[in-house]
Amino acid sequence: HDHSRRLREQTPKSEQLHERAAEVTPLGVESNVRSFDPYPFYVEETSGSTVTDIDGNEYLDFLLALGPIILGHNHPDVTSAVKAQAERADLTATPQRIAIEFMERIVEMTPSIEQVRLANSGTEATMHAIRTARSYTGNDLIAKPEGGYAGAHDYALMSVYADEEALGPKERPNTVSYGTGIPDVVEDTVVAIPFNDKENTEAVLREHADDLAAVIIEPVMFSAGCLKPQDGYHEFLRELTEELDIVLIWDEVMTGFRLGPASAQGRFGVTPDMTTFAKAAGGGYQVGGFGGKREIMAEIEPPEDEDAESWHSSAFHGGTYNGHPVSCAAGLATLDVLQNEDVYEHIDRMGERLFEGLQEVADDVGLPVNVQYVGSMGQVYMTDHEIRHYRDTWHANSEQYADWWREAAAGGALFGNPMQSERFFTTYTHSEEEIDRALSIAEDAFNEVNH
Numbered sequence: 001h002d003h004s005r006r007l008r009e010q011t012p013k014s015e016q017l018h019e020r021a022a023e024v025t026p027l028g029v030e031s032n033v034r035s036f037d038p039y040p041f042y043v044e045e046t047s048g049s050t051v052t053d054i055d056g057n058e059y060l061d062f063l064l065a066l067g068p069i070i071l072g073h074n075h076p077d078v079t080s081a082v083k084a085q086a087e088r089a090d091l092t093a094t095p096q097r098i099a100i101e102f103m104e105r106i107v108e109m110t111p112s113i114e115q116v117r118l119a120n121s122g123t124e125a126t127m128h129a130i131r132t133a134r135s136y137t138g139n140d141l142i143a144k145p146e147g148g149y150a151g152a153h154d155y156a157l158m159s160v161y162a163d164e165e166a167l168g169p170k171e172r173p174n175t176v177s178y179g180t181g182i183p184d185v186v187e188d189t190v191v192a193i194p195f196n197d198k199e200n201t202e203a204v205l206r207e208h209a210d211d212l213a214a215v216i217i218e219p220v221m222f223s224a225g226c227l228k229p230q231d232g233y234h235e236f237l238r239e240l241t242e243e244l245d246i247v248l249i250w251d252e253v254m255t256g257f258r259l260g261p262a263s264a265q266g267r268f269g270v271t272p273d274m275t276t277f278a279k280a281a282g283g284g285y286q287v288g289g290f291g292g293k294r295e296i297m298a299e300i301e302p303p304e305d306e307d308a309e310s311w312h313s314s315a316f317h318g319g320t321y322n323g324h325p326v327s328c329a330a331g332l333a334t335l336d337v338l339q340n341e342d343v344y345e346h347i348d349r350m351g352e353r354l355f356e357g358l359q360e361v362a363d364d365v366g367l368p369v370n371v372q373y374v375g376s377m378g379q380v381y382m383t384d385h386e387i388r389h390y391r392d393t394w395h396a397n398s399e400q401y402a403d404w405w406r407e408a409a410a411g412g413a414l415f416g417n418p419m420q421s422e423r424f425f426t427t428y429t430h431s432e433e434e435i436d437r438a439l440s441i442a443e444d445a446f447n448e449v450n451h
């Protein structure tokens, strides 16, 4: 059965565009995760909860740009703030007031952030947070969960989406580079820990305690779909890192400003030493950043007895586009709406309706499926195995997931993208009627792949 047939038939113009794109860019896409079979489709218009492709097909959007679109596409407040800022002042590489206002708001909203620096993506955020923590501790080693994605720089591309052969024993996962082009020596600067496994996490951290600068970890491991923290895992990690003097960095690139106004740390009541954020903080524009305790962020400043321009004795953080006024305007407008309207109540209620509904329709169809979600974010695993640890996700049938995704896309709903390791979202503009329509599309797609 060819599960991409319907999608192909509906998207002839996208197919042509993809051929054109493949001439000028590898895989025909600007970011590897946009590449999938049969070919990506090209969006021409976005509005609220929907995107429309170049062939005129409209899709109910739950991909939502991989997370940033928390208020719906083209939210009028965000769009008008962007336009007004672009007309008032564009990039100057001198500080602008709009960036201060945005940073003040981030500090006000985020429990762990006393001081903050802005960047342009989650990748930059985690890269600079790691450097700052290394500077603060004088140690090189960082720990991260196996299977977790924390950005596209070398230090984060370790033990990401690997299989059993590569990762080795589940008690002591190997450190393995994701893809080629990463120097072997980088592997010596990262150790992998098993998420949700307190005993083995503790063993790894204690063994390397003297060399560790930081643990960088997602509050909910959405980079492997949706692994919820269990049995007080984060409380345990908070205590242990405090005891061992290891900087605890929460990578809230995915969860920041999405799981609540105080992000996942507010929702779970655990305060890390440092936090990274991006995605929802910019409402669709390029925002990233990292922050934390004043004492740690002080690593970015030279010691008091040295000149302000003397950067040799401090951790460097710079960037032409940092605090871009248009991004800050978009971010500030987004945070305004998040603070002043019942956005979280709405997206969580839509999340419950969608993810509970997906489990129900899959059960009705008789397909073994395990739906996991927190608030407005979740994933459908094509297995009835429990989903607790990263290695549990290996039980899911990723081919069946991709087929289900393609059938649903052809039916008019985008449940993220076709990778089983991804996750998808609800947004402020989703209505109950749209969720119910999406569920009916999902049910048809479950039926198509149930054989």
Ligand code: PLP
Binding pocket: 066, 120, 121, 122, 123, 124, 126, 149, 150, 151, 152, 218, 223, 251, 252, 253, 254, 278, 279, 288
């Ligand atoms: N950290 C996490 C947890 C992420 O999910 C991602 C991206 O999906 C990143 C970091 C990197 O962010 P970006 O794609 O903005 O570079």
